[in-house]
Amino acid sequence: MLQNNSLLAQLKQNIRASTPRVQGTIKATDKGFGFLEAEDGTSYFIPPPAMKQVVHGDRIEAVIKEDGDKKQADPETLLEASLDRFVARVQKRDGRLAVVPDHPSINLSLKARLKRSLEESDIADGDWVVARLIRHPLRPDDRAFFTQIDELVVKSEDPAVPWRVTLARHALEQECPPAADAWPLKDEGLVREDLTAEPFFTIDGEKTRDMDDALRVEATDDGWTMTVAIADPTAYVDESHPADKEARTRAFTVYLPGQNITMLPEALADDLCSLKPDVERPVLACRLQVGHDGTLGEYRFFAATIRSQARLVYDAVSDWIDGEPNAEAPAAPIAEQLTALAELSRARAAWREANTLVFKDRPDYAFDLDDAGNVLGIRVEERRIAQRMIEEAMIVANACCADLLAKEVGHGIFNVHHAFEPEKIDQALEFLAAQEIPAEREQLSELSRYREFRRALDAREDAWLDVRLRRFQGYTSMSARPGPHFGLGLPAYATWTSPIRKYGDMVNHRLIKRVLKSEVAPVEASQQLTEQLTERRRLNRMAERDVKDWLYVRYLGATLDQGEVYDADIIDIRRGGMRVRLIANGATAFVPAPLIHSDRTQVAIDDKEGRIQIAGEPRYQLGGSLRVKLVEAREATRSLVATPAE
Incomplete structure (x- = not known):
């Protein structure tokens, strides 16, 4: 009778409506209790017994209970589980199977079962697996946490654990893509200029195999003529090819210490497309003019065939240009170009310093590993003159690409970066006002105004201010439409110089070829593609960071x-x-x-x-x-x- 009592039901509804509730995210501590971080920034205490119903990162709705001046949250409804697909270590105790999530803030042993396709004899205590949460205490009809093991990632004793586990955590591919049986050249309707007699050269790291850019530099009365020749994988892979579909999914080559997971099959990335010396290679090229004052003049894109005449290494080139003792001089035709390229890069850097934005160099750190993945040492790789030469060459080439696509096509894959997130500009202005720094909204949102504002901030040399402002600043994203790149101080920026490593560059190659063949460009890239490229780049960077963190702990822990x-x-x-x-x-x-x-x-x-x-x-x-x-x-x-x- 009570179950059908409408008055009782109404009473329950009224009580629920009058009970304060808050939505937020669970933050666990290593002492058993936790907090509910509400969306308005308020934090509510959660006692240990209630924390057994949730895990760190869960988004929930909770009832707020007051005890005098103290407020605590009682978890009630699950909005979004933090554990869906996750990496964990297997725990076998007395015939019982469980997993412990690999997360710094989740120290729970969760009961588990195996997916039907897995054999229990193949899974040992301590092995790394991919698991999935299938029951949660806050879900209707679920009384406890329960998980399913879907995949064995790596055995506990395998030396490749840091790499395998990290790739699995971010759902990135573990191996390079498979190769086709043959790679015929597909150049329908495209005329290639024969530049095989010209002395092109490459400058890369000593261990680089996927060499995707070669240069030719000539001094002129007005400045320099530079030809940037870029490897041309789209000459072998059209949009219907399985390798293109796989590259679209991967989006980028993943660079990890001691291991690269290529976007394209290794037969293409490291061999057929790589601009090795003394072999003919198809390229997409841009010949451009740079004035003595660093200004960019006319440019022309075209397809060509080249034969690189020198494979140079950053440190060796820097040593020679800097006049280091015992530095080996390149062959005369190459040495003359290196001198010209050094002068060109200095002129471009000075022009960017005066007209755009130039940020301070930060050193890179390289791990020396043995065959088992043990760290032998960590080297500081400072950015020297040779790296700056190549960087300036690529920036100017990509600026040309952005200009061409914006004018001739209207779309492509552009790197867009706003100095401040639009929704955080008000907060940034409030912060700057508190620091007695006058600023107008347009200085944070318009490129031309931002350049001078950024230079004024840099002149203060206030490291605290610079780091605090980063909390309001935006991130680079991919866009199908041209947009400003505040980080470089350029009105538009579109990369095409790394098509072996970036799928967006392959897309831009195809658009440039359409322009060369006077063909109507296809519809612009979908928002889904640009969002995927942005997200995959983020995952790749996180994977690189995570592997490095693992290696740092092992090396410095000793x-x-x-x-x-x-x-x-x-x-x-x-x-x-x-x-x-x-x-x-x-x-x-x-x-x-x-x-x-x-x-x-x-x-x-x-x-x-x-x-x-x-x-x-x-x-x-x-x-x-x-x-x-x-x-x-x-x-x-x-x-x-x-x-x-x-």
């Missing part, structure tokens, strides 16, 4: 007993401490609040302002530096823990 002290930059300040980057090797480490000072009560952390005080005195801030000592290396979370050494 040196903890040496007590080495490192110079470090402060890159983030949170309520629980600060993140720093070690200048010597690029590793990041976390300095927990309890290790910042012996008396925790003396430490005041302002994570919003990015500053830390000790005993009321300013001590650390974003963009600042300090000396630290590593005290712990946690391979389970791929994290390093440090303490100030001052």
Whole structure:
């Protein structure tokens, strides 16, 4: 009778409607309790018993209960589970199967079953798998967490664990794509100029195999004529080819320490399309004029065949240009061009310094690995003159591509970057006003106004201000339509110089060829494609970072007993401490609040302002530096823990 009582049902509905509820995201702690971070920034405490119903990252709706001045959240409804597809380690105990998610904030053993296609004898304790959450306590009719193991990623003893696990976590391909039986040249309706007698050259890293750009530089009375010749995979792969469909899915070559997962089959990327010396290769080329003052003049795109006459290496070229003792001089026709290219790049850099934007160089860090994947050492790779020469050549070539596509086609694959996210401009203006820095909305949203504003900020040389502003700044995305690139200070930017490694560049190659053949261009790239390219680039960068973090922990963890002290930059300040980057090797480490000072009560952390005080005195801030000592290396979370050494 009670079940059908309309008054009782109405009463329940009224009680529910009057009970305060909040939606937000679960933030777990290593002490059993957690917090619900509401969408308005408010944080609500969740006691340990209630945390057993949720995991870190779940989006939920919770009932808010008040006890005096204290408010706590009681999880009620699951909006979005943080664990859907995830990587985990197998746990076998007394015949029971479970998985432990590979996540720094989730330390739970979840019951599991095997997918029917898997054999239990093939899965051992400690192995790495891909699992899927199929039951959640907050879902109707589910009483507990339960998972299914869908895929064995790698055995626990395999030395390739860091690479395999990372690729699986980001759902990236583990192997290079398969090759076709033959690769016939498809040049219907395209005339190629014969440039095989001209002394083109390449400059790459010592271990580079997919050489995709070659140059020819000539000094003129007005400046320089430069021909940029780019490998032409679309000469072998049309849009109906299986290799193109696979490249479209992969979007980019994945570069990891010690391993590359190519976008195109290796037979194309590392052989047939690679601009190796002394072999003929089809290319798409741009011949352009650069004035003595660095201004870009006329340009012309065309198809050609070249034969590179020299395979040069960055360090060797830099040594020779810088006049290092014992530097080997290239052959005369190449040496003359290198001198001209160095002058051209300096002129272009000066022009960009005056008319666009130039950001400070940051060093790269390279891992030396043995065959088993063990780190032998970490090298700092500074950007030298040879890298800058190639960078300037590629920037000007890509600017030409953007101009051509914008004028002749109206669409393509463009790299668009806005200085500030549109929805964060008001916050940025408020922050700048608090720092007594006058700024107008147009200075943050219009390229021509932003250039001068950015130069004024750079002149302050305020590292704290620069890092704080990054919280409001935008990211580069792919767009089918031309748009400004605030990071380079250019009205439009479209890359075509890496078609072996980037699918968007293959798309732009095909559009350029349409222009050369006077064909009507196809419809513009879909939003789905540009979003996919943007997302895959993000995943690739995360995968590279994650593998490096794993290798850093293994390598530096073995040196903890040496007590080495490192110079470090402060890159983030949170309520629980600060993140720093070690200048010597690029590793990041976390300095927990309890290790910042012996008396925790003396430490005041302002994570919003990015500053830390000790005993009321300013001590650390974003963009600042300090000396630290590593005290712990946690391979389970791929994290390093440090303490100030001052």
